[in-house]
Amino acid sequence: MTSTLVTGISTLVTNDPALGEGPLGLVRDAAVVLDGEHVAWAGPASAAPAADRRHDAQGRAALPGFVDSHSHLLFGGDRTEEFNARMSGRPYSAGGIRTTVAATREASDEELAENLARYLAEARRQGTTTMETKSGYGLTPEQESRALRVAARQTDEVTYLGAHIVAPEYADDPAAYVDLVTGPMLDACAPYARWVDVFCEKGAFDGDQARAILTAGQAKGLTPRVHANQLSYGPGVQLAVELGAASADHCTHLSDADVDALGQSAGTVATLLPGCEFSTRAEYPDARRLLDAGVTVALSTDCNPGSSFTSSMPFCVAVAVREMGMTPDEAVWAATEGGARALRRTDVGRVAPGARADLVLLDAPSHVHLAYRPGVPLVSRVWHRGALLDA
Ligand SMILES: [Zn+2]
Numbered sequence: 001m002t003s004t005l006v007t008g009i010s011t012l013v014t015n016d017p018a019l020g021e022g023p024l025g026l027v028r029d030a031a032v033v034l035d036g037e038h039v040a041w042a043g044p045a046s047a048a049p050a051a052d053r054r055h056d057a058q059g060r061a062a063l064p065g066f067v068d069s070h071s072h073l074l075f076g077g078d079r080t081e082e083f084n085a086r087m088s089g090r091p092y093s094a095g096g097i098r099t100t101v102a103a104t105r106e107a108s109d110e111e112l113a114e115n116l117a118r119y120l121a122e123a124r125r126q127g128t129t130t131m132e133t134k135s136g137y138g139l140t141p142e143q144e145s146r147a148l149r150v151a152a153r154q155t156d157e158v159t160y161l162g163a164h165i166v167a168p169e170y171a172d173d174p175a176a177y178v179d180l181v182t183g184p185m186l187d188a189c190a191p192y193a194r195w196v197d198v199f200c201e202k203g204a205f206d207g208d209q210a211r212a213i214l215t216a217g218q219a220k221g222l223t224p225r226v227h228a229n230q231l232s233y234g235p236g237v238q239l240a241v242e243l244g245a246a247s248a249d250h251c252t253h254l255s256d257a258d259v260d261a262l263g264q265s266a267g268t269v270a271t272l273l274p275g276c277e278f279s280t281r282a283e284y285p286d287a288r289r290l291l292d293a294g295v296t297v298a299l300s301t302d303c304n305p306g307s308s309f310t311s312s313m314p315f316c317v318a319v320a321v322r323e324m325g326m327t328p329d330e331a332v333w334a335a336t337e338g339g340a341r342a343l344r345r346t347d348v349g350r351v352a353p354g355a356r357a358d359l360v361l362l363d364a365p366s367h368v369h370l371a372y373r374p375g376v377p378l379v380s381r382v383w384h385r386g387a388l389l390d391a
Pocket residue numbers: 070071072227302
């Protein structure tokens with residue numbers, strides 16, 4: 001194994017308060033030693049140990065690779081016309097998830113795999129080194145399981161979302177679709193997934209249906225995460241906390257009881273997805289209210305062809321700061337360590353000895369520039385599992 005000393009770092013975000021100042025564990029004039037696939041050392045450059053190779057960051061800021069804990073990248077087609085109509089104030093009746101379901105069912109395994117690889121690479125160029133992704137556009141046992149099989153070859157965070165919407169074939173009998181999702185479809189999908197998810201929302205799955213779907217997944221060894229309280233108030237957040245879900249995602253419409261439940265939960269992260277509100281001209285979730293209540297907050301892209309077609313974590317950081325009451329420090333933490341907590345990972349989202357060697361350099365002297373310079377491609381270098389990308 002070859003070790004690399006990355007030195008000349010103006011400001012290093014470690015997310016380890018034992019290594020530096022504040023919750024971000026900030027170290028000025030810093031260095032990091034990567035050894036194989038892991039971080040061997042992080043701290044002040046003046047105290048750095050020797051290594052086989054040396055990379056001079058020339059005053060750039062460094063931070064852990066982003067952890068994007070919520071995306072939907074197993075799909076065919078796109079929804080350009082739907083987005084264009086929405087942003088142009090024109091009605092567009094043929095859109096929605098069903099459009100993507102039809103296109104995904106027609107796509108070959110190879111097309112799905114190439115599509116996923118393209119978006120994972122696109123995200124990595126923007127600093128994302130861990131990415132969760134979900135099924136949910138196949139909605140049959142065969143289609144959902146082949147999507148998850150494709151996903152499991154490319155990412156280790158795979159989520160079964162057979163309960164995205166009721167499949168068109170079951171529009172008149174949603175109870176029978178829940179039986180399918182909790183029965184044969186789950187059996188076909190569980191071997192490829194770590195997580196089970198449900199879209200708990202009016203028009204999708206109600207609280208009782210969501211509970212049945214999540215507990216069936218738990219019985220097969222999957223851990224719940226929930227699309228909760230996105231479009232309206234509802235039972236999703238409380239259900240997520242009650243079942244010990246890793247994450248309640250969206251959290252746009254929350255009662256005080258929902259916020260309290262998240263604040264007192266043992267490990268349910270509130271994952272906020274600002275790309276979605278941005279791309280649908282909707283009201284943003286109130287991150288400030290959650291943070292002030294002691295809730296652990298993650299930021300994620302929700303990258304999908306309908307409601308949030310961005311793979312950019314820097315974009316989400318900038319919007320969260322501008323629109324959701326987060327400080328730049330809080331947003332950067334939420335996009336790295338917050339995402340790791342939402343995926344119950346301790347090996348990513350931080351730059352500390354033993355962590356995976358996922359490191360990002362910015363063409364900027366500070367991580368604050370991610371919000372200060374929105375839309376600017378600041379990501380300069382990305383190490384993923386110790387390998388320097390495009391080097
Ligand atoms: Zn989603």
